[in-house]
Amino acid sequence: MAYQLYRSSTVGITLQDTLDELVKNGQMSPFLAGKVLQQYDVSINEAFKENVKTCLTFTGSRLSSYQFCDNVWTLRLKDVEFCSKNHVIAKVDKVKIVACESDGEGGKQKTEGSMKKTNKKKPT
Numbered sequence: 567m568a569y570q571l572y573r574s575s576t577v578g579i580t581l582q583d584t585l586d587e588l589v590k591n592g593q594m595s596p597f598l599a600g601k602v603l604q605q606y607d608v609s610i611n612e613a614f615k616e617n618v619k620t621c622l623t624f625t626g627s628r629l630s631s632y633q634f635c636d637n638v639w640t641l642r643l644k645d646v647e648f649c650s651k652n653h654v655i656a657k658v659d660k661v662k663i664v665a666c667e668s669d670g671e672g673g674k675q676k677t678e679g680s681m682k683k684t685n686k687k688k689p690t
Contacts, residue, residue, distance in 0.1 A: 568604075568607035568608040568610075568611045569607065569611060569666045570607050571611075571664060571666065572606075572607070572610045572611070572614075573603070573606075573607070577610075578606065578610075581602070581603070581606055582603065585599040585602060585603065586599075620650065621650070622648050622649065622650050622655070623648075623649050623650075624643075624646055624647060624648045624649070624661075625646070625647050625649075626643030626644060626645060626646040626647075626661070627644060627645035627646075628643065628644040628645065629641065629642070629643055630642040630643060630644055630660075637666065637667045638664060638665070638666050639663070639664070639665040639666075640662065640663070640664050641662070641663040641665070642660065642661070642662050642663075643660070643661050643663070644659065644660055645657075645658075645659065646658050646660075646661045
């Protein structure tokens with residue numbers, strides 16, 4: 567099962583809008599549109615797993631809220647600083663992190679996630 571985390575990304579939203587239009591115009595069946603979205607979920611998760619090797623660290627001054635439901639963590643932090651190799655990349659007022667369990671290498675569990683940040687501050 568692939569998580570649907572990336573459907574709310576720009577690419578995911580655009581794909582859904584395009585599929586909706588094709589279904590509305592009778593050029594694609596709703597069943598096929600659903601299959602395309604399922605394949606998108608699988609493909610985007612696999613692409614990130616294989617191609618993204620960047621590691622970021624972050625610190626926040628305050629954890630606003632957290633929730634754990636259906637093996638999915640949702641964290642909301644305030645005044646967050648993102649760093650890569652001791653270099654500050656960005657500072658933001660708020661960030662929402664969604665992290666899900668997935669099969670890692672050798673069958674071990676690891677966490678995948680996505681982040682949504684708002685109100686950017688200029689890096690120092």
